[in-house]
Amino acid sequence: MLRRPTSLHGSRSALSVVSLLPPACAGRAVRLSCRTAMRTLLLVLFAALPLAAQLTEDQIRAGSADNWVTYGGDYASWRHSPLTQINTGNVHKLVPAWVRQIPDANRLETTPLVYEGVMYVTNTNEVYALDARNGKVIWHFAADWVKRQSQNRGVALWGDRVYFITSDCHLVALNRFNGAVIWDKEFASWEKEGYWSSLAPLAVKGKILVGTAGGGSGQRGFVAALSADTGEEVWRFWTVPAEGDPGSETWGGFPAKWSGAPTWTTGSYDSQLNTIYWPTGNPWPDFYGGRRRGDNLYSDSVVALDADTGKLKWHFQFTPHDEWDWDANETMVLVDREFKGQMRKLLYHADRNGFYYVLDRETGKFLMGRPFINELNWASGLDEVSGRPLEIPDKRPTAGGNRICPSVRGASNWMSPSYHPETGLFYVVTLEKCDIYTSSAQEPVPSTGFRGTGGEQVPAEPGTFYLRALQPNTGELAWEYEMPGPAVMWAGTVSTMGGLIFSGDDDGHLVALDAKTGKDLWHFQMGTDIYASPITYAVDGKQYVMIATATDLFAFALFEEAGR
Known part of the structure; x- marks a missing residue:
C-alpha cells in the first residue's frame, strides 16, 4: 500500500519527520518506533485521498481538464484550461476556498502542479505536497543542506516521481507519494563554478531537462537531459559554442567559459517533431560588449534541439x-494554425526586447514580427526576411547614460503568457x-557580479503594466487592460474555456478578465506581492483557481461550491 509521510527534511542521506507526529518523533534522527507511527498515521490520511496513477507522456502532451501536469500546462505551453465551471457569468462569485502560508517564504514564484487531487508546490530548496481540495500538507521535503538561496519556479512530474532543482544545481528525484529521496544528482557546480538554478524542469521521453542561471556572472549556459530513472546525464547542449565549433566566430575570441547565455526558463516540446524549444539568456558582461565582438550565438535565442540527442x-x-x-526568456508558445492561407507549425514569442515574433517551428524561418509596446526606440523594426532588428544608431548603453526603451526588465519577462484556442488570442503581461x-569598458572579471553597469529608472517615469491580447499571426492589439500599481511586481496569465483570463496586478489583486474583450469581471485583494502565474484545476467536480503570492498560496472556488 502507498504511504505519504507528512514531512521530510535533512541532509542528502538523512530524513526526519517534523509534523503530524508525536513530539518525540521530531528532530534529525528518526527512530524505528517513530517511523512505525508515521506509517500508521499516514496510511489513515492517505486513505482519504484519491489514488494516484503514474503520469505518462501522453497525459502531459494531451493536457487534462482537471490536472495541471507541467509548467506550461502542456508541452505547447498554452497555459490554457478547458474547464468551464467558473465562467464569465459566475466569476463574480469566486471566494477563497483555502489559503496556505509557506513558512520562510518571501517571494514565491512557483507554478504549482496538480495531479489526481495532489498539488506540488515549491519554495526555495523545498517541495510541498498538498491536498488540492483544502491545502493541507501531505508531505514536505526540504533540502536544508543547500547554501545557495534563490527562488524556485516549480517541479516536474513523471511516472510516480517528483523532480525539482535545488539552488545549487542538484536535480532531486522524490517519491511522489511520500517525498522520499530516490536519487540526487549534481549537474553543475555552485561552489566551484558559480552556477545556480531556479527553473522548473521539463519531463520529456523518460528524460528530465534542466538549465542554469548565473549568466550575470559569466557562467556558460547549457541545456542538459538527465535520465528520469537514474539521474545520469544523457546529453548536454552548450548555448555558447566551444572554440572552433560553428558559431564560435560570433564571439570575437571571447572565452566560451565565461560568456553567459544561461537557460533559466523552462522550454516547450513538440512530440511530433521530436523537438525541444528552449529560450536562452543574455551574453556576459550584460551591458558591455566591447570584448565579445559579434552576434554572440546562441545568446538571446530560441534553440530547437533533438529530444533524443540534444x-x-x-x-x-x-x-x-x-x-x-534582454534575455529571450519569455515562454515559447507552440500552435498549429493557418498562416497566410497555409497550415503551419508556428512558434509565438513576445520577446523582452519589445518585438513580437512568429516563426515556423519546423525550420526556424522568420514569418512575422512587430513591436508589442508603444515606446520602442532602439530599433526601427525587423528585417522582413531575416527578422534581424534594424538598430537605431546611438541606442546602446553609454558611459554617461542613454535613455532606451524598453527597460532592463524588458517589455516582457519570464512570467508566462497564454493562448486561448477559442478566441484565438495570445495574452501577455507587458511593461x-x-x-x-x-x-563601462572595465575589464570583465567572472564570478564577481560585474555586469558592465546597467539600467536605472528614468525620473518621473515609473512605468505601467498592461495585460495585452494580441492577434497571434499579426501581433496587432485586440485589447489591453491597464493594471494599477507602481510597476514593481509581475505576474503571468492563465486562460480558460470559461471565457476568462486570470492574472495578478501590481496592487496585489488576482484579476479575472473577459478573454474576448478584456473587461474586468472580478478581482480579489490578497494583501501581498505577486510574482507568479495562476493555474486552474478541478478535484471532485469542483474547479479552483490558484496563485502563489509572495508568502502564501490562495485557491478560489465559486461561493455555492465552496460553501457546501
Missing part, C-alpha cells in the same frame, strides 16, 4: 550582440517603461 536543429536569435540584458542605460 543536437541543434535550428536557432533564431532575437537580439544579436545584446548589451541591454511600458524606459531606463537610463550605462556601460
Whole structure:
C-alpha cells in the first residue's frame, strides 16, 4: 500500500519527520518506533485521498481538464484550461476556498502542479505536497543542506516521481507519494563554478531537462537531459559554442567559459517533431560588449534541439550582440494554425526586447514580427526576411547614460503568457517603461557580479503594466487592460474555456478578465506581492483557481461550491 509521510527534511542521506507526529518523533534522527507511527498515521490520511496513477507522456502532451501536469500546462505551453465551471457569468462569485502560508517564504514564484487531487508546490530548496481540495500538507521535503538561496519556479512530474532543482544545481528525484529521496544528482557546480538554478524542469521521453542561471556572472549556459530513472546525464547542449565549433566566430575570441547565455526558463516540446524549444539568456558582461565582438550565438535565442540527442536543429536569435540584458526568456508558445492561407507549425514569442515574433517551428524561418509596446526606440523594426532588428544608431548603453526603451526588465519577462484556442488570442503581461542605460569598458572579471553597469529608472517615469491580447499571426492589439500599481511586481496569465483570463496586478489583486474583450469581471485583494502565474484545476467536480503570492498560496472556488 502507498504511504505519504507528512514531512521530510535533512541532509542528502538523512530524513526526519517534523509534523503530524508525536513530539518525540521530531528532530534529525528518526527512530524505528517513530517511523512505525508515521506509517500508521499516514496510511489513515492517505486513505482519504484519491489514488494516484503514474503520469505518462501522453497525459502531459494531451493536457487534462482537471490536472495541471507541467509548467506550461502542456508541452505547447498554452497555459490554457478547458474547464468551464467558473465562467464569465459566475466569476463574480469566486471566494477563497483555502489559503496556505509557506513558512520562510518571501517571494514565491512557483507554478504549482496538480495531479489526481495532489498539488506540488515549491519554495526555495523545498517541495510541498498538498491536498488540492483544502491545502493541507501531505508531505514536505526540504533540502536544508543547500547554501545557495534563490527562488524556485516549480517541479516536474513523471511516472510516480517528483523532480525539482535545488539552488545549487542538484536535480532531486522524490517519491511522489511520500517525498522520499530516490536519487540526487549534481549537474553543475555552485561552489566551484558559480552556477545556480531556479527553473522548473521539463519531463520529456523518460528524460528530465534542466538549465542554469548565473549568466550575470559569466557562467556558460547549457541545456542538459538527465535520465528520469537514474539521474545520469544523457546529453548536454552548450548555448555558447566551444572554440572552433560553428558559431564560435560570433564571439570575437571571447572565452566560451565565461560568456553567459544561461537557460533559466523552462522550454516547450513538440512530440511530433521530436523537438525541444528552449529560450536562452543574455551574453556576459550584460551591458558591455566591447570584448565579445559579434552576434554572440546562441545568446538571446530560441534553440530547437533533438529530444533524443540534444543536437541543434535550428536557432533564431532575437537580439544579436545584446548589451541591454534582454534575455529571450519569455515562454515559447507552440500552435498549429493557418498562416497566410497555409497550415503551419508556428512558434509565438513576445520577446523582452519589445518585438513580437512568429516563426515556423519546423525550420526556424522568420514569418512575422512587430513591436508589442508603444515606446520602442532602439530599433526601427525587423528585417522582413531575416527578422534581424534594424538598430537605431546611438541606442546602446553609454558611459554617461542613454535613455532606451524598453527597460532592463524588458517589455516582457519570464512570467508566462497564454493562448486561448477559442478566441484565438495570445495574452501577455507587458511593461511600458524606459531606463537610463550605462556601460563601462572595465575589464570583465567572472564570478564577481560585474555586469558592465546597467539600467536605472528614468525620473518621473515609473512605468505601467498592461495585460495585452494580441492577434497571434499579426501581433496587432485586440485589447489591453491597464493594471494599477507602481510597476514593481509581475505576474503571468492563465486562460480558460470559461471565457476568462486570470492574472495578478501590481496592487496585489488576482484579476479575472473577459478573454474576448478584456473587461474586468472580478478581482480579489490578497494583501501581498505577486510574482507568479495562476493555474486552474478541478478535484471532485469542483474547479479552483490558484496563485502563489509572495508568502502564501490562495485557491478560489465559486461561493455555492465552496460553501457546501
